Amino acid sequence: MGKTPCCDQSGLKRGPWSTEEDQILISYINDHGHGKWRSLPKQAGLLRCGKSCRLRWTNYLRPDIKRGPFTPEEEKLVIQLHGILGNRWAAISAQLPGRTDNEVKNLWNTHLKKRLIRMGIDPQTHEPFSGQATKAPASPSTRHMAQWESARLEAEARLSKESSLFHPPSLSKPDSDHFIRLWNSEVGESFRRGNKTACKSPISQATSLTNHGSVSDLTTEMAPVITTSSSATPFNEQIEDMEWKCSKSDSSSSSDLEDSSNTALQLLFDFPVNNDMSFLEHIDHYTAFPAIMSEKSFNCPL
DNA sequence: AATACACACAACCGCGACGGC
DNA sequence: TGCCGTCGCGGTTGTGTGTAT
Numbered sequence: 159m160g161k162t163p164c165c166d167q168s169g170l171k172r173g174p175w176s177t178e179e180d181q182i183l184i185s186y187i188n189d190h191g192h193g194k195w196r197s198l199p200k201q202a203g204l205l206r207c208g209k210s211c212r213l214r215w216t217n218y219l220r221p222d223i224k225r226g227p228f229t230p231e232e233e234k235l236v237i238q239l240h241g242i243l244g245n246r247w248a249a250i251s252a253q254l255p256g257r258t259d260n261e262v263k264n265l266w267n268t269h270l271k272k273r274l275i276r277m278g279i280d281p282q283t284h285e286p287f288s289g290q291a292t293k294a295p296a297s298p299s300t301r302h303m304a305q306w307e308s309a310r311l312e313a314e315a316r317l318s319k320e321s322s323l324f325h326p327p328s329l330s331k332p333d334s335d336h337f338i339r340l341w342n343s344e345v346g347e348s349f350r351r352g353n354k355t356a357c358k359s360p361i362s363q364a365t366s367l368t369n370h371g372s373v374s375d376l377t378t379e380m381a382p383v384i385t386t387s388s389s390a391t392p393f394n395e396q397i398e399d400m401e402w403k404c405s406k407s408d409s410s411s412s413s414d415l416e417d418s419s420n421t422a423l424q425l426l427f428d429f430p431v432n433n434d435m436s437f438l439e440h441i442d443h444y445t446a447f448p449a450i451m452s453e454k455s456f457n458c459p460l
Numbered sequence: 461a462a463t464a465c466a467c468a469c470a471a472c473c474g475c476g477a478c479g480g481c
Numbered sequence: 482t483g484c485c486g487t488c489g490c491g492g493t494t495g496t497g498t499g500t501a502t
Contacts, residue, residue: 174470174496196487212488213471248490259490264469267492 171205175214179204183211184219217260224256228265236262237270241284 171179186202192215195208204211217223228236232254239250247259247266254262271281278287 172472194487208487209473210471216489217470245491260470263491268468 169205170207170210172210175218179206180214180219183215187215187219217258220258222256223258228257228261232257233265233270236265237274240266240270240281244282 175183182202182204186198190201192198192212195212198204198208199206199211202211206214235254236250239253243249245263245266247263251257251259251262266281274281274284279285280287
């Protein structure tokens with residue numbers, strides 16, 4: 159496992175890119191593609207290291223990059239995905255068409271993280287700083303669910319990346335067949351068996367139903383389904399409803415654990431689908447959300 | 461008008477993963 | 482099997498711009 163010495167070379171330009179350099183890089187990649195980043199700058203006539211060229215291309219010059227500020231919908235999705243994936247910016251950005259991992263990372267570090275901190279939420283754990291949240295370990299099913307969702311998102315990210323190499327971005331459609339096959343494979347079977355009951359990720363179920371679509375699609379597709387009975391129900395009431403379900407299941411059997419985990423995950427993906435981010439402004443409502451992600455709520459039936 | 465400070469974003473750095481030899 | 486080259490990721494830093502004093 160060797161290290162990349164390319165940037166150690168002296169005589170290579172650093173710092174901000176000029177428009178001339180941008181043009182050279184764009185025209186070279188348009189003509190030749192970007193097979194070998196290391197040799198690209200030399201062949202293109204750029205006094206940059208390959209790493210710098212790759213970064214410039216992937217973060218700024220790529221034609222499918224969406225410029226401009228993040229929409230509330232995108233911010234919402236970043237928060238949701240961060241709750242599941244943590245600081246895996248590449249996996250998160252794969253669910254945001256046209257956004258780079260660097261952009262998502264910057265958005266989180268400059269806006270979302272501060273916003274959560276202001277609200278008394280730990281941006282890493284998505285739990286309140288006060289620490290009332292219990293520290294009981296997550297249930298096995300919960301951990302598995304998170305692992306599977308994480309794996310699925312990564313698989314989607316890879317597939318969308320691969321497909322984008324062969325199709326124009328506007329035509330490429332995220333394909334989750336890989337995950338579905340995995341889910342239906344022996345591995346998936348053993349996973350399900352390992353959860354004793356038929357514990358299926360609601361997200362994956364929805365994915366199977368639609369047979370395509372990214373999480374971002376699902377977020378908007380699922381919400382109306384989940385909230386059909388409560389389409390007019392305010393978000394806080396939905397949270398209260400979930401809490402009620404949790405407290406109700408306190409005395410129930412372990413099979414309810416899966417239900418509440420599903421409920422928690424459903425609610426995780428059941429943010430209001432309009433662009434209303436007002437719930438983020440209201441601490442009481444939002445502190446309920448990290449609880450969805452927290453071990454406490456996942457374990458609430460216990 | 462000048463300066464200091466804060467913020468946003470682009471770019472860099474170090475590391476790990478992976479594949480080829 | 483181990484070494485080397487390459488790539489991608491995440492954390493951090495640097496720089497430009499806007500705002501307050």
